[in-house]
Amino acid sequence: MSSDASTxxxxxxxxxxxxxxxxxNERGGELTIGAGAGPEFTPxxxxxxxxxxxTGIDVDLVTSRRSEPESFTVRVDGEKVRDGDGNHVTDLVVxxxxxxxxxxxxxxxxxxxxxxxxxxxxxxxxxxRTVELPTPIETRIV
Numbered sequence: 001m002s003s004d005a006s007t008x009x010x011x012x013x014x015x016x017x018x019x020x021x022x023x024x025n026e027r028g029g030e031l032t033i034g035a036g037a038g039p040e041f042t043p044x045x046x047x048x049x050x051x052x053x054x055t056g057i058d059v060d061l062v063t064s065r066r067s068e069p070e071s072f073t074v075r076v077d078g079e080k081v082r083d084g085d086g087n088h089v090t091d092l093v094v095x096x097x098x099x100x101x102x103x104x105x106x107x108x109x110x111x112x113x114x115x116x117x118x119x120x121x122x123x124x125x126x127x128x129r130t131v132e133l134p135t136p137i138e139t140r141i142v
Contacts (some may be wrong), residue, residue, distance in 0.1 A: 044080055044089060047131075052076040054127035057095055063098070063113055067105035073097040092131070094121075118141035 013021040019035035031068035041049065056074040063069065074096055078089040096117060100106030121128060 044078075048076040048078060048092075049087065049090065050084070050127045051125070051131065052094060055117070055120040056096075058124045059096065059113070059116050062116045063100070063109040066109040066112065067100045068101060069109070070099045070101055071097065091109040094128075 010026055012024050013033070014024070016022050016032070019037065020040065021033050022030055023033055024030050032040045033043060033046060036042045052074040055071075059074075060069075060072060074094065076092070076094050078092045081088060082092050095115070098113060100109045123129070
């Protein structure tokens with residue numbers, strides 16, 4: 001595994017109460033997560049956030065070069081199931097609801113929207129690609 005600063009990513013979770021954790025990234029950002037008893041995001045919800053955020057950023061970066069969107073919403077849905085494969089999320093669906101102004105730039109952004117959504121799904125979004133590809137997770141106890 002590479003520890004190159006340009007490729008390495010890391011977050012740290014610190015327990016603050018039963019089933020509640022403060023998560024800190026390497027840049028000092030913080031959020032609190034939980035098991036679903038309170039308003040905090042759950043780990044499954046954060047997975048959905050990561051998928052939507054990754055592909056949403058890809059699409060926004062490219063389309064907004066042509067036109068600032070009038071509205072830009074990304075919804076990610078999935079089903080948390082328990083079956084013979086254990087607990088996991090199935091039926092992941094990412095839905096884009098994006099509108100652009102009735103301008104030449106807006107028309108161009110609308111035209112490229114399907115292509116950049118496809119490119120994000122198939123190649124650009126590292127989170128979505130990681131979920132779709134077999135990705136082993138190594139666990140360590142120190």
